[in-house]
Amino acid sequence: MERKRPTAYDVARLAGVSQSMVSRAFTDGASISAQAKERVLAVAKSLSYRPNMIARSLITQRSRLIGVAMSYMENQFYPTVLEELSREFAVHGYRVLLFTPGADGNPDPLLDEILRFQVAAVVLASVRMTSHFAEECAQVNVPVLLFNRRTSNQAVSSVTGQNIVGGRTIGSFLLAGGHERFAFVAGLEDSSTSQEREEGFGAALQAAGKKTYRREVGYYDFSAAQTAARRLFSSRERPDAVFCANDHTAIAVMGVAQSEFGLRVGEEVSIVGFDDVALAAWPSFQLTTYSQPVQTMSQRTVQLVQAFVEGRLTTPVHDIVAGELMIRRSARRPGNDWKPPAA
Amino acid sequence: MERKRPTAYDVARLAGVSQSMVSRAFTDGASISAQAKERVLAVAKSLSYRPNMIARSLITQRSRLIGVAMSYMENQFYPTVLEELSREFAVHGYRVLLFTPGADGNPDPLLDEILRFQVAAVVLASVRMTSHFAEECAQVNVPVLLFNRRTSNQAVSSVTGQNIVGGRTIGSFLLAGGHERFAFVAGLEDSSTSQEREEGFGAALQAAGKKTYRREVGYYDFSAAQTAARRLFSSRERPDAVFCANDHTAIAVMGVAQSEFGLRVGEEVSIVGFDDVALAAWPSFQLTTYSQPVQTMSQRTVQLVQAFVEGRLTTPVHDIVAGELMIRRSARRPGNDWKPPAA
DNA sequence: TTGAAAGCGCTACCAC
DNA sequence: GTGGTAGCGCTTTCAA
DSSP states (O other): OOOOOOOHHHHHHHHTSOHHHHHHHTSTTOSOOHHHHHHHHHHHHHHTOOOOHHHHHHHHSOOOEEEEEEOOTTSTHHHHHHHHHHHHHHHTTOEEEEEOOOTTOOOHHHHHHHHHTTOSEEEEESSOOOHHHHHHHHHTTOOEEEESOOOTTOOSEEEEEOHHHHHHHHHHHHHHTTOOOEEEEESOTTOHHHHHHHHHHHHHHHHTTOOEEEEEEOTTOHHHHHHHHHHHHHSSSOOSEEEESSHHHHHHHHHIIIIITOOOBTTTBEEEEEEOOGGGGSTTTOOEEEEOOHHHHHHHHHHHHHHHHTTSOOSOOEEEEOOOEEOOSSSOOOOTTOOOOOO | OOOOOOOHHHHHHHHTSOHHHHHHHTSTTOSOOHHHHHHHHHHHHHHTOOOOHHHHHHHHSOOOEEEEEEOOTTSTHHHHHHHHHHHHHHHTTOEEEEEOOOTTOOOHHHHHHHHHTTOSEEEEESSOOOHHHHHHHHHTTOOEEEESOOOTTOOSEEEEEOHHHHHHHHHHHHHHTTOOSEEEEESOTTOHHHHHHHHHHHHHHHHTTOOEEEEEEOTTOHHHHHHHHHHHHHSSSOOSEEEESSHHHHHHHHHHHHHTTOOOBTTTBEEEEEEOOGGGGSTTTOOEEEEOOHHHHHHHHHHHHHHHHTTSOOSOOEEEEOOOEEOOSSSOOOOTTOOOOOO
């Protein structure tokens, strides 16, 4: 039962060919006659032989493995991203090696581990980036790509949504909806997504001579966001428009508004999120939000990774994938003549 | 910039030792003097040398890679499982190689691929299992473990929740709550989870001389579940108690009940799910459900996988992890004297 | 404790 | 088109 796995030699012997031929039979485009290939594959099948990717990687120096570091899986955005990334990488012959950092979100302990596996590239999503990490990767020539995140120095490539434009669009939308007291619920203070969305939002308000009336921090955490919401709605003159750094936060805030303060969301208070996760469209939420098209972002990520791996790209790229305002029922709407601001 | 990755030889040369010593320095428990180890590690660090896991795997014949096949990531249960599994495997020195089958849920095309990577074991969650797959794995001596799923023939090991007990408990709970017209919304007809939960539910009803009044199929899909719910609530005498095969389904059904039929959930109609995903506890849902403790299930999975990999276990094991009824507000409650039926 | 040497399973290069 | 051969980077004997 403890049968040893068959090797290319076993197949070769049984097929009466050289081991090289077995290798060729499993390599697309290798020079081998159709009949030889057929016979080898038949023998291989009969032995349940499968080429050893480990051995192949060792010699080709390419592992076809992509290290993906991801956490915050309770935010529906990320599982969707992971599934999409995995599927898209698979289409291009890559496999995802998953790394889920601990709650601290620091990927450094994982760094070593990731690189030991000779991954072709690293994709970091929802993980804090230390510059140390990027340097180490650069040193061993492993491309790094940030998904839905950026570093301040622009040295590391990234794929993100339209955070600034989205924030501005939402600001404009809420202004046009006749709101007066604007609040922002931030995610993590040091995350570029939260910063940029707030920046766009603030810019829109400023352009109209308004500013953020209240600001809370939800740390991209459901219960922290609930706490933030409680503070927000407890104030004497509560905000009538709340922009949350992402949908996950918005849904937490919404729950508190309805269940604990009895507010009619979309009427007494407008709540807007960011991401357009599947949840946002559910009847219970009907969340107005700015979309981040996961599929497009994933495809773009895979394209960039591939370009880096193949050496077609060598300098950092910062790709921004367009989204759009998804108008649902969680926020009061402006008149029909409202148009999103030009990007 | 295209610097070649340093190998153990490079480190050896610079440290003035043999390459074997470099290997020993990175192998816990290898016989090497403290000072030699220290020097080697120092040199290694200065070169950014990291042992090549690929090469190591080739020689040790153990990849420390676990193939995890997973889909249905829109059901919050699975992302949580994935995160927990990944974390738990990491603790034991294993890494997760992720496979996300297409929408058809058939893992067969992945089979080859998974096995080519010389994975130490395969964990299948939310993926349809073909017996073919199990046989192939057995043939090359790769342990397979089903997570939250079983096969009818019991030949493949599994870790599941208390599906039958849970279903029975829910049936008893709803009966005690004074409900009259019971409905079940199935998941996928051929999934063991849906079958077992229904079985337990039916048994409880039968013991009380009742039976399922209406039955629909939601295919574990949000919009299919919504459709099922519409049929359910459109009938003249609509059910007053709906047990859904999982939380994901229950939440879809709940949304339809409230938004489209204006039903007060927990009063006019009781809805119960299964899993106890994080969503279930959110204020908007307050879903009564039977829990599947993800962390315990994951730990158990890792333990079993390890036992199989190390050869301590050779025959199939079917582990059932205990859950409990989470009583919230989506279902009318019985009096305080109600007790769950003995398992 | 240390070094030399064999070889894991494969690809790639070389002759033929 | 085919077979021989040289390694990929490492662990693991085996002597010293």
